[in-house]
Amino acid sequence: MLTVQRLDQSDAQVVLAGARAKAQEIGVPMCIAVTDESGNLLAFERMDGGKIHSITLAQDKAFTAASARKATHEYHAGCVPGADNMLFGIHTAMAGRLCIVGGGLPIFVDGVCVGGVGLSSGTPSQDLECATAGVEHFLASIS
Amino acid sequence: MLTVQRLDQSDAQVVLAGARAKAQEIGVPMCIAVTDESGNLLAFERMDGGKIHSITLAQDKAFTAASARKATHEYHAGCVPGADNMLFGIHTAMAGRLCIVGGGLPIFVDGVCVGGVGLSSGTPSQDLECATAGVEHFLASIS
């Protein structure tokens, strides 16, 4: 039998709060999604002004990051056509749900992936900045 | 041009809070989804213990209730095979996203649909009870 560590709902709210605060700071209303370690949605928020297509993208980024235990921007770097790692093409998996656009981060505690967070509505760099703020806010809360 | 009223994020949180409180009262952890008047997700929460398949069901109930401006249990009543109103079969539309299981309610303010809420993880009656609590909590907050 396996014992699995994963974010609970209060943890998810801490991640959301950290990401939301950064989004407000940079002035970009975001869609924010938090999943557990299996990639299943725990919490979602579309800030007033967040984009409609980002509802899906934020969830897909969080799903990808958690389920692959890899940041979506790292996936992106490996998906250049012709790259040595032969990852190109993986972004069409699951009918495109596997998202390689920056803004999705896995959440690790003691080296173990316990969840994921995904942001969308800004540039990939802005999305990543807010996702990072969410993870850091959570890690600070448990340290 | 049309002028449309819809829930904002703080309204969505009030709906969530009302539904969550009722779920806690009856001791059934739920998935709770709130959409705007077009059926697009505003907020989602999976309470600790909420079921995985309910992540989709709660969202589909909220989507259906808001986009059709009709409670999902009312849809259900008309979908019995052979019922007079000939609605049977509508539940497979949109790849099954149109949900006729009780627990989804449209949210009306001054006779206008401004959003929807969907609950899942309990029985349809429990889901509906919590959805109702969410709507009532919101309506009380603006009265």
Place this chain on the structure above:
Amino acid sequence: MLTVQRLDQSDAQVVLAGARAKAQEIGVPMCIAVTDESGNLLAFERMDGGKIHSITLAQDKAFTAASARKATHEYHAGCVPGADNMLFGIHTAMAGRLCIVGGGLPIFVDGVCVGGVGLSSGTPSQDLECATAGVEHFLASIS
């Protein structure tokens, strides 16, 4: 080689106009879709107040009626579980796109199916009433 007769865009607009006029008469804003004989969309209109989920349903009804050359309410009558014709279950085909809810009609000219029309936002009876008005308006225009 086959020579196929199908609605052109001006025909589709005549169908739309007939359906729209009836919808206005009965006071139910509708989504209206017109397809060619292959079930491919020719024209669509969401009247102000038409429902969001009806965007898909109207198109699915028109598609089903044209591609199956059968009214959706006729399909419905045959889909009762246990019916002699053993049609029950067909409504899940094409991920639910095959719609058996009343409101979709094939359009026949000289015994040949040249297109389809689908309505949604009212009851199936209201939807069918408006679909019928659309077909009759078109047939009157070419007689």
Place this chain on the structure above:
Amino acid sequence: MLTVQRLDQSDAQVVLAGARAKAQEIGVPMCIAVTDESGNLLAFERMDGGKIHSITLAQDKAFTAASARKATHEYHAGCVPGADNMLFGIHTAMAGRLCIVGGGLPIFVDGVCVGGVGLSSGTPSQDLECATAGVEHFLASIS
């Protein structure tokens, strides 16, 4: 509560008329789709000779432009593999519904996105030319 402005059906017809006139002028029959600000379809027309696959593409372009509040050709520019903004891969989202091919434009009034238009059947440049004509025709009608 949020108050949102969106195109009504008569506005959508003005957009359609402007796009259609340009398509006739350049001699390329088009599929033309107009959505509201949430990306939900308001009106669609397949001109006689418009391509079948463009039925979906025109709608996806309009959906993408409205829901992301960004022209599809702008998305395209950022989606070249290896581009600095790291957007490559976003075009597979929503089962490929997120369309980065030119010909989709958001429609802004007073800085607010009120809808979107998408064209398909020509080259992306031709599609964009007609989309632009649709938007300009609408903006002229309300000025």
